[in-house]
Amino acid sequence: MNGPIRRVAVGVFVCMSLLLAGVTWYQVVRADELRGDQRNPRPALSERGKERGLIVAADGTVLARSVEDPSNPRSFMREYPEGRYFAHLVGYSSFAVGSSGLEAAYAADLRSRRDLTISDLVAALLGRDLRPSSVEVTADPELQRAALDALGENRGAIVALDPSTGAILASLSSPSYDPTLLLGTDAAEQWEMLLNDPANPLLDRGTREIYAPGSTFKTVVAAAALDTGAADPGTTFDDPVEFRLPGSNATISNANGRPCNNGETATLFEAFVRSCNTIFADLSIQLGAVDIGITADALGFNQDIEYEWEIPQAVWNTEELAQDPAALGQSGIGERDVRATPLHMAMVAAAVANDGVAVTPYAVHRIFDADGTTADETDVTELGRAMSSETALTLTQMMERVVTEGTGRQAAVPGVRVAGKTGTSTGSGEFSNPWFIGFAPVDNPSIAVAVLIEGTETSGESASGGSLAAPIASELFEVWLTQ
């Protein structure tokens, strides 16, 4: 009788093998296909299902939050109440297209602590709070909104810093987009559309793209000249209509095609206030690439600046320029191969405002737990002294004069002492890129900004830093100082 039972037993184990083959088929061989089937809601639900922490501004404004889906308990939807205003700073966290901005940079803090990692389990056993942590950003929502609105239809970026701490007060890029678009069921198509948009709304022009800084770079050259003692505000230079670059037939002239002052001599002070290319090209060559490079490096050029995410290096190529006086002359007015992000140029203005000390920028003030206690706070770190106190003071006076009677008059704010420097760098094609960097109030600076506009048909052919970027800076100072 054992014979037939044995045969049935064999049959039973053949059937069990069939079941094993079945689970192998569905859980190994066809697993990806089944998981990815568009009728299978699980992948999307598991991503959406997780609660992430808040991203808030210091004033309590919610920039990102997870809201429980009323039709689907235990499932959370990410919301960005500020929409396009914080798209580049806060970023997005989307199942379909990934994450960016602070959502990506602080993913580890914002994530649900119920992912069954070993550390989560240990935390659970120790009775710790398992709700996700939240992130408090330094940016001011009112300033941020005003800044994006001020850019209007223009392409460009604005970065505003607290000059004494490096805290980001506003950081945005135009055109922007509503990150909520990347959360829906059509996220992939929306992403594709944004990606193919010629205005490139996904690009954070403030921190992830480098531009020729134009005449705003004269701030760096002037600082180097003052700091080394090579010149003081009263030092006089020849004042030609055109400055001939050494070893070349190329010349450099001023924006209005006229001499800087009277056609004979002009002081450094006058050249700075009127943003004279002829004299700054001359000064740069006299100073040398090395001395300018020392100041530029101290202000954050040619190095990886620590930020919330990786930012491109600002470029001042000392070695190459030391060999090539003609290129040095062009670079001294912020053209040719000099490059910086608007964030870098805001740091330059901030260093002048901060008594010559450059600070490291940061956008997150603190990380706090669900019960409100601070888990981690950002320490203010200095990048180092970029120029002497006296240089900073002198440069401040020169920059204030730019706003009172020079190229940056439109940056003025009634009743406030504003310092700044305009720039109009060569952009792509026939349009130039207007710039403005500056800070206010002069006696106790609380904000330093960089405004960049990418030259397009919108900004127009005649747009300059003074006519297009300076008024935007004025608006920002007003919003910031009157709130």
Add this chain to the structure above:
Amino acid sequence: MERRAEAITTAAAALLAAFAVALVNFANGGSVDAQTGLTFLVFALAFGTLFVAVRAFAPRATPLLIPPVVGLVAIGFFEIYRLDPERAGLQRWWLLIAAAIAALTLMLLARGTTSILRRYRYLILVLSIGLLLLPNLPSDWGVPLRGLEVNGSRLWIVLDLGFTRMQFQPAELAKLGMVIFFAGYLADHQRALREAHRRIGPIRLPEPRQLIPLVLAWSGSIFILIWQRDLGASVLMFAGFVLLLYAATGATGYLVAGGLMTLTGAAAAAYLFDHVHRRVIAWVAPFEHYQDEGFQIAQGLFALGTGSLTGAGPGLGRPDLIPNAATDFIFAAVGEELGFAGTVAVLALFGLVMAVGFGISFRSRDTFRKLLAAGLTFVLAVQVFLIVGGVLRIVPLTGITLPFMSYGGSALVGNMVLIALLLRISHEEAT
């Protein structure tokens, strides 16, 4: 020595249940709470009782049976808890009841040995048929004991005593009674059944007279299918009988005849009964009928595929999207949260239980006990194959639940008694 290993593995399995419950809580936003401790206590109490009963009433029983069973109950329990904590609370009570009844079974059999079951085989048959018929009692008469129709099937009885209300599926116990009767009947008649057959060429055909029991069993199954609309029990009963008939006689003709009868019966049922027809549609083309018939199977397959190799983790998948996940589709739910690793573990544990069951049968010297052990193992194996095969689209879904794992008190009681019987037989054979 072996008993200690058995105790340690059993305790480990109980700890596993408690740990999995803690993980589910954790995944759902709670932390370690009373549920964890309660689960461990209930497992310890239930299987501790069974343990003491085995030591007292079947001390020579194999130590290999209880640990895999605890493992299966533990995995099933955490998944039920994850799907529906309220039902898990009920299931915990049922686990205590099932363990107590299994211990009681061991105690009763210690008095008279399993031969007592053979002696009363006809009484057991009558009781089993009575149990099977109970759900056909009217649903609305004045007696506290009533039949109940759930999802179009008549499988339940309700004992409504006014202050409390209990539901039970008598077929879960009846199927054990039927196996006991079959084993007793075949032990009596095996020689006659084995030797009475004709030869037509190489094929040995049973005498027509000897086909009577087969036809009776088949009719019984058809009855269950028509009057109770219970496809699963119908197939299980008939398959169990045919396999046992073959085991007793070694006559391949019974297998062939039984197979043909199953196929014709199934084809006719698929053609005649709408509820069977729908199951066949869902089996053949679940994704083409995603919106209706195929939805459950498709969701089950999505769950398995999404679980992939290691699963989402306890409480982190979405097995709640599968209709009836806690009963019919517990295997897919486990597959989603524990992955391929979990489903293979479950199949391995079932394989171990079956191997031990067959081993008990092989070693039995007494024909009745040999057939009983084999029959009980067949019934278990057929159930596992029908439901897991149903989830995996190897066979159509029959509405059978997964032994030890699915939510349901009656099935747990029935299957624990099945294990108690196997334990007792293994004890008697070792004496």
